[in-house]
Amino acid sequence: MQRELYEVEKDRFDLKDSSLYHLQGTWPKDHKPEAVLDGEKLPAAISAQERVSALERFKDLDLVNGERVQMEIKLPDLEGKKKLVVYAVKGGKRIQWFAVSAAQLYRKQGKPQYFIESIEVESAEKICRVRGWAAFNRPLTIRLEDRSRKEIPCEITRLKRVDVQNQYQETEIDEKSGFFFEFHYDNVKEFYIVFEAGNVRTLRLVHLQPQKRLAEKAAVYFRKGSRYMKLHGAAALTGKVFGKVMNRKNRPVDYSKWIVKHLPDKAELAEERKTKFSWNPKFSIVIPLYKTPEKYLQQLVDSIEAQTYGNWELCLSDGSGVDSPLTDYLAGLEKSDERIRVIRNDQALQIAENTNAAMEAATGDFIVFADHDDEMTSDALFQCVKALNENPEIEVLYSDEDKMSMDGHKFFQPHFKPDFNIDLLCTVNYICHLFVVKKEIVDQIGMLKKEFDGAQDYDFVFRCVEAAGREKIHHIPRILYHWRCHEDSTAENPESKMYAFDAGARAIKAHYDRIGVPVEIEKGEYLGLYRTKFLWEEKPLISIIIPNKDHIDDLKRCIDSIEEKATYRNYEYVIVENNSTEDETFAYYKELEASNPKAHVVYWDGIFNYSAINNFGASHAKGEYLLLLNNDTEIISPDCLEQLLGYCMRPDVGAVGARLYYEDDTVQHAGVVIGFGGIAGHCFVQQKRDATGYCHRIICAQDYSAVTAACMMVKREAFDKVHGLSEEFQVAFNDIDFCLRLGKAGYLVVYNPYAELYHYESKSRGLEDTPEKVARFNREIASFEKHWPEILRDGDPYYNPNLTLESQDFSLKRI
Structure with a gap:
C-alpha cells in the first residue's frame, strides 16, 4: 500500500477576522476533521483546496490515498491556553495531523504573515539569497536587522505574486507581496528579516553558520520522520530513508565524470585511425x-x-x-x-x-x-x-x-x-x-x-x-x-570585450538586411544575448480565437487584460461558445458583443474537440493572422501581440509561441520538446520566473519543433496550407501535431520569450480521470506515435541527445 505523509504545508491567520485560523496541506481521504484546544472541540470546516500551485500539482502525482485540502478553525481567546491539536478521524480512529502551542499562535495572531520559499547560502562567496512572500492588511515594509536590532543595508526587490493575492480572499493585499534579496555578508553569523506595518512587526531569524543551518534541517527531517513513523511504523520509516539514500535519480550529473565516459578511449581512437x-x-x-x-x-x-x-x-x-x-x-x-x-x-x-x-x-x-x-x-x-x-x-x-x-x-x-x-x-x-x-x-x-x-x-x-x-x-x-x-x-x-557585443548587434542587423527583413537589434538581458524588434510597416488584422465554456470570470479577465494592456489595436475576438450551461455566460456574451465591436461569439454545437472548435473559430475569422488563445490566460507584456506578430510576419515562420507562467510565477511553457514524458512536454516547467535556464534558453527567442496552442499565433496562409488542427486529436497533442505539420510544410515554429502571459490552467475541461477519458488519451498517444515515428525515434532536432528526457530542465543524460 502507498505510504504517504499527510501534513500541514501552510498556516495563517485570517487578515480580516483574526480568530479564524487557516490551514492548507495534504489530508487522508474520507477523514473528518477534529480540532481540539486543551480538550475543547472547536468548529473546523474542511474543503478541497481551491487553488493549487504548479509545484503542488507536481508533488500530487505521488498522492494516492490523500488529497489537498484547506481548513478553517474558529479560535477562542488564546490567553492561558496551551495547545491546539487537529486530528483526521475515520471509524473511531484518530490520526494526529497538526499540533501547535497556543503561545506560538498568540505570537502570530494579528501580525504580518510571511512564507520563506528558499534560503540559499554560499559560504565561500559569503552570499545569502532569500525568496518568499509577506502579506498584511496594511502597507508592509521589509528590511534586515542584526542581532542588536541595527538595520542592515540591503536592496529588497518586491515581486508581483498573483497566487498570494488569490490566497487572501478576505481582504486586499499589496500585489507585490513577493520579495527577493541577495545579502553579501562578512562577519555576520545571523540576521533577522523584519516584516513591519506601523507598530506591528514579525521577525524571522536566518542563520548563516553551516552548523546552525544543518541543525535546522536536521530538526525539520526529525519532525517529518517522527510523524511518518507515527503514521506508518518504524519499518516503513527505515524503508523510506533507505530509498532516499539509494535513489540517485534526481541528483545532478557531474560533468567532469560524464565527459570522461563520453570521450573516445584509446581502443576507439585506434579503430578510428584504421x-x-x-x-x-x-x-x-x-x-x-x-x-x-x-x-x-x-x-x-x-x-x-x-x-x-x-x-x-x-x-x-x-x-x-x-x-x-x-x-x-x-x-x-x-x-x-x-x-x-x-x-x-x-x-x-x-x-x-x-x-x-x-x-x-x-x-x-x-x-x-x-x-x-x-x-x-x-x-x-x-x-x-x-x-x-x-x-x-x-x-x-x-x-x-x-x-x-x-x-x-x-x-x-x-x-x-x-x-x-x-x-x-x-x-x-x-x-x-x-x-x-x-x-x-x-x-x-x-x-x-x-x-x-x-x-x-x-x-x-x-x-x-x-x-x-x-x-x-x-x-x-x-x-x-x-x-x-x-x-x-x-x-x-564578457565585459573585457564590450566592443565585440556591439559588433555582434551589427552582424545580426546585417543578416536581416541581406534577407530583406526590417529590424532593430537591441542588447538582451546578458552580454552576448540580443533581441530582435521587427519594424514592419503593415498592421494586419489579428483574429483572437478563444474557445469558451462557462467560466466567464476567466474569459473576462483574458479579454480585459488585452483591452487594458495591449498596445497593438488591430484585432478582433472570435469567441467560440462550447456547450455552456450557465445563464450568466450568455448574458456576458450579449453584453460583450453590445459593448465591444471587436467581439463576435460563434456557437459550436458538437462534442468537445479542441481541434474542431479552433478550426470552427478560424472559419469565422477575418484576420491574416490567427491567435489561438486559451480563455484562462492573461497577458503581462503590453507589446505581447507585437512580439508574436513580429516573428509571424516573416515569410519563413508559420507559428509563434509565448512564455507562459503559472499563477505562482513559475514557468508553465517556454517551448516544447518532442520526447519529454515519452511523447512531448513543455521546457523548463516550474522554473522560477527570473530563471534563465540552461544556456539562457528560457530568455532566448529560438525555433522549436512545437509550442503550445494555449497562446499560439499562426499565419492564416500556413494554417490553411496544413488544413488547420487535426480533429483526430480531440484533446491532447493537437498543437504538437499541428506544429510538426507546419515544420514538414517548410515553416519555422518560433518561441518568443518576450511575449509573456499568465496561464491559469484548463479549469473548464477537468482531468483525464474517467475510463472514457483515459481511453481517449491513450488513443491519441497511439495516433501521435503512428504519425510521427521518426522524430520519436531519432530525437527532437531542436534538443540535444546528450540531454535527458526524464526532466524538462535540459540537464545531462545519466551516464
Whole structure:
C-alpha cells in the first residue's frame, strides 16, 4: 500500500477576522476533521483546496490515498491556553495531523504573515539569497536587522505574486507581496528579516553558520520522520530513508565524470585511425596568432596532431608584427610536420585580417576554425569526415563544445546545442566552435570583414549559413572542442570585450538586411544575448480565437487584460461558445458583443474537440493572422501581440509561441520538446520566473519543433496550407501535431520569450480521470506515435541527445 505523509504545508491567520485560523496541506481521504484546544472541540470546516500551485500539482502525482485540502478553525481567546491539536478521524480512529502551542499562535495572531520559499547560502562567496512572500492588511515594509536590532543595508526587490493575492480572499493585499534579496555578508553569523506595518512587526531569524543551518534541517527531517513513523511504523520509516539514500535519480550529473565516459578511449581512437572512407576531404585548420603563449599553442598543435583522421593542414597566421615572440617557435613547428604552414606578417594584424591571411593559404576542401589557445578532441575531424561521407551534400558543420581550465585538466560548462536554429543564432552566437565550412562557400561569400572585428566570426557564420541553406547545415552532437578560459576571454569575462557585443548587434542587423527583413537589434538581458524588434510597416488584422465554456470570470479577465494592456489595436475576438450551461455566460456574451465591436461569439454545437472548435473559430475569422488563445490566460507584456506578430510576419515562420507562467510565477511553457514524458512536454516547467535556464534558453527567442496552442499565433496562409488542427486529436497533442505539420510544410515554429502571459490552467475541461477519458488519451498517444515515428525515434532536432528526457530542465543524460 502507498505510504504517504499527510501534513500541514501552510498556516495563517485570517487578515480580516483574526480568530479564524487557516490551514492548507495534504489530508487522508474520507477523514473528518477534529480540532481540539486543551480538550475543547472547536468548529473546523474542511474543503478541497481551491487553488493549487504548479509545484503542488507536481508533488500530487505521488498522492494516492490523500488529497489537498484547506481548513478553517474558529479560535477562542488564546490567553492561558496551551495547545491546539487537529486530528483526521475515520471509524473511531484518530490520526494526529497538526499540533501547535497556543503561545506560538498568540505570537502570530494579528501580525504580518510571511512564507520563506528558499534560503540559499554560499559560504565561500559569503552570499545569502532569500525568496518568499509577506502579506498584511496594511502597507508592509521589509528590511534586515542584526542581532542588536541595527538595520542592515540591503536592496529588497518586491515581486508581483498573483497566487498570494488569490490566497487572501478576505481582504486586499499589496500585489507585490513577493520579495527577493541577495545579502553579501562578512562577519555576520545571523540576521533577522523584519516584516513591519506601523507598530506591528514579525521577525524571522536566518542563520548563516553551516552548523546552525544543518541543525535546522536536521530538526525539520526529525519532525517529518517522527510523524511518518507515527503514521506508518518504524519499518516503513527505515524503508523510506533507505530509498532516499539509494535513489540517485534526481541528483545532478557531474560533468567532469560524464565527459570522461563520453570521450573516445584509446581502443576507439585506434579503430578510428584504421577506418577507410570512400571520400577523404582535406581540412584546412586556420588559426590567427597574436603573441600566443607557447605552451597553449603547443597544446593546441598537439591536439591537432593527435587527430585520428590525417588529411589536414594547419595554417597559422602570425599577426604579432615584425618583432613577434613566436618567430623561432613557429620555425621549429614548420620543420616538425609538413602539414603545418606558417604565414608571417610584417605588421600587427587585427583578428579578421589575421584570420583571412591564414584562409588565403588554405588548400583544403573544408575550412576549420579554431582559436590559438583552445584544443580539439582527438576525434574532431574524424566525426566531421564521417558525417560528410554519410551526407556529401553538407556544406557547413558545427559541434558541441565545453570550457577548459587554464591547465587543461578541468572541463566544465558544456554547451550541448540544437540542430540548426536560425532564430537562436539571431539571439546568441550559439554555433561558435567547432565550425567547419566548405571552401566553395568561402569563395562565394568572401572572407572575414574587419568592420565586424570582435564578432567577425558571428558575421561570417551568418553569411555561411545563408549561402548553404538550412538543409546543408549539419550539427554533430558531440563535444569536439575545448574552449580555454582565462581572465581576458569573453568565455569567462564578457565585459573585457564590450566592443565585440556591439559588433555582434551589427552582424545580426546585417543578416536581416541581406534577407530583406526590417529590424532593430537591441542588447538582451546578458552580454552576448540580443533581441530582435521587427519594424514592419503593415498592421494586419489579428483574429483572437478563444474557445469558451462557462467560466466567464476567466474569459473576462483574458479579454480585459488585452483591452487594458495591449498596445497593438488591430484585432478582433472570435469567441467560440462550447456547450455552456450557465445563464450568466450568455448574458456576458450579449453584453460583450453590445459593448465591444471587436467581439463576435460563434456557437459550436458538437462534442468537445479542441481541434474542431479552433478550426470552427478560424472559419469565422477575418484576420491574416490567427491567435489561438486559451480563455484562462492573461497577458503581462503590453507589446505581447507585437512580439508574436513580429516573428509571424516573416515569410519563413508559420507559428509563434509565448512564455507562459503559472499563477505562482513559475514557468508553465517556454517551448516544447518532442520526447519529454515519452511523447512531448513543455521546457523548463516550474522554473522560477527570473530563471534563465540552461544556456539562457528560457530568455532566448529560438525555433522549436512545437509550442503550445494555449497562446499560439499562426499565419492564416500556413494554417490553411496544413488544413488547420487535426480533429483526430480531440484533446491532447493537437498543437504538437499541428506544429510538426507546419515544420514538414517548410515553416519555422518560433518561441518568443518576450511575449509573456499568465496561464491559469484548463479549469473548464477537468482531468483525464474517467475510463472514457483515459481511453481517449491513450488513443491519441497511439495516433501521435503512428504519425510521427521518426522524430520519436531519432530525437527532437531542436534538443540535444546528450540531454535527458526524464526532466524538462535540459540537464545531462545519466551516464
